[in-house]
Amino acid sequence: MSDLARTARQRDADDPLASRRALFVLDDGVYLDGNSLGALPRSVPGRVEDVVRRQWGALRIRSWDESGWWTAPERIGDRIAPLVGAAAGQIVVGDSTSVNVLKALVGAVRMADDARDEIVVDATTFPTDGYIAESAARLTGRTLRPVRPDEVPAALSGRTAAVLLNHVDYRSGRLHDLPSLTAAVHAAGAIAVWDLCHSAGALPVGLDEHGVDLAVGCTYKYLNGGPGSPAYLYVRSGLQDRFDSPLPGWNSHAEPFGMREAYEPAAGALRGRVGTPDILSMLALEAALEVWDGVSIDAVRAKSLALTDFFLECVRAYVPEGRVESLTPVRHEERGSQVALRCAPDAGDVMKRLIGRGIVGDFRRPDVLRFGFTPLYVGFADVERAARVLAEELR
Numbered sequence: 001m002s003d004l005a006r007t008a009r010q011r012d013a014d015d016p017l018a019s020r021r022a023l024f025v026l027d028d029g030v031y032l033d034g035n036s037l038g039a040l041p042r043s044v045p046g047r048v049e050d051v052v053r054r055q056w057g058a059l060r061i062r063s064w065d066e067s068g069w070w071t072a073p074e075r076i077g078d079r080i081a082p083l084v085g086a087a088a089g090q091i092v093v094g095d096s097t098s099v100n101v102l103k104a105l106v107g108a109v110r111m112a113d114d115a116r117d118e119i120v121v122d123a124t125t126f127p128t129d130g131y132i133a134e135s136a137a138r139l140t141g142r143t144l145r146p147v148r149p150d151e152v153p154a155a156l157s158g159r160t161a162a163v164l165l166n167h168v169d170y171r172s173g174r175l176h177d178l179p180s181l182t183a184a185v186h187a188a189g190a191i192a193v194w195d196l197c198h199s200a201g202a203l204p205v206g207l208d209e210h211g212v213d214l215a216v217g218c219t220y221k222y223l224n225g226g227p228g229s230p231a232y233l234y235v236r237s238g239l240q241d242r243f244d245s246p247l248p249g250w251n252s253h254a255e256p257f258g259m260r261e262a263y264e265p266a267a268g269a270l271r272g273r274v275g276t277p278d279i280l281s282m283l284a285l286e287a288a289l290e291v292w293d294g295v296s297i298d299a300v301r302a303k304s305l306a307l308t309d310f311f312l313e314c315v316r317a318y319v320p321e322g323r324v325e326s327l328t329p330v331r332h333e334e335r336g337s338q339v340a341l342r343c344a345p346d347a348g349d350v351m352k353r354l355i356g357r358g359i360v361g362d363f364r365r366p367d368v369l370r371f372g373f374t375p376l377y378v379g380f381a382d383v384e385r386a387a388r389v390l391a392e393e394l395r
């Protein structure tokens with residue numbers, strides 16, 4: 001056994017989160033793709049079975065009240081809230097991240113005065129946010145200005161209405177400085193909107209502490225909600241009265257069953273709802289969130305950094321010099337929970353071979369091997385093995 005393998009074994013033995021792994025369905029491979037689709041928590045299949053057979057099959061329409069279907073978006077929002085540093089009453093679950101980006105960004109611009117004619121968007125964003133921001137700009141009669149996150153402070157002015165940023169870059173794994181960027185946006189008198197897809201469940205976000213205005217995120221990555229599980233929208237309590245959703249469906253009406261002709265928004269975070277919630281996915285997510293009971297997000301962050309540090313150490317030790325280049329920042333303050341390795345010209349083939357050997361990461365065009373580290377179920381021995389197999393494939 002190598003020194004690194006021995007170290008891994010010891011670190012797994014000392015890991016306070018190690019027992020969480022048993023809460024997930026995994027095989028004997030190494031799953032490093034939880035930043036794309038989280039693994040299945042064991043509590044989910046039984047809950048879905050109950051929702052389908054008893055709540056739907058037997059109770060039918062009564063379940064909207066008796067099984068808590070109607071209030072699921074805000075109830076599950078309150079369950080996610082502590083994971084992203086938000087007090088209750090500010091998050092609703094529903095729709096996709098893409099749809100929530102539209103609600104958040106148009107809602108943000110509608111809070112700004114008309115003289116503010118620009119929307120700033122992260123120029124390195126995951127594509128969907130950029131596409132939707134472009135449409136939000138057209139819908140609100142603003143100009144879209146793509147800016148790299150590090151250049152955002154210099155780009156802000158009295159013309160800026162709202163700024164949409166990704167907390168962690170999906171390609172490189174770079175963590176952007178949410179507190180200081182939010183403060184800069186506020187100093188310019190603009191509204192800060194954050195996409196938390198790659199940070200929620202992997203590191204502390206501190207939405208309330210840092211005064212974030214609006215935020216969105218998916219639940220199928222580090223929150224393990226399942227394929228296509230509903231996303232969420234956070235609207236800071238102090239802004240909720242001014243939040244004017246571009247999708248004011250009947251579920252966000254003050255009196256949904258009043259069936260009124262005129263729209264009147266509900267109070268609070270409920271304004272972020274649109275239409276009938278996707279109950280099966282939503283209640284699968286609720287069951288999945290049980291894995292967080294008793295877990296501190298600070299402990300998750302500590303393990304995440306230890307895992308990514310250890311992976312980089314193993315890669316340095318095992319992989320032939322010059323064969324890969326890490327795009328992941330060395331400084332912890334700039335790192336999310338993934339490692340991206342540039343591997344030209346054959347990253348796509350290399351990832352296929354890794355997956356064939358049970359080491360599952362993903363390939364992002366044009367030349368990136370991407371490995372996500374989910375602290376609740378990835379261990380140090382997994383990390384050492386992944387780097388060792390990668391080195392074998394690259395030799």
Ligand SMILES: Cc1ncc(COP(=O)(O)O)c(C=O)c1O
Pocket residue numbers: 096097098099126128129166170195197198218231
């Ligand atoms: C930063 C970011 N935003 C949005 C999305 C996707 O949004 P949607 O769930 O609407 O497909 C992803 C990943 O798919 C993402 O990484």
Ligand SMILES: Nc1c(O)cccc1C(=O)C[C@H](N)C(=O)O
Pocket residue numbers: 035036037126170197228
């Ligand atoms: N949402 C996804 C999907 O529906 C299929 C495959 C992958 C995804 C992803 O989440 C991709 C991911 N956001 C990324 O960072 O690349």
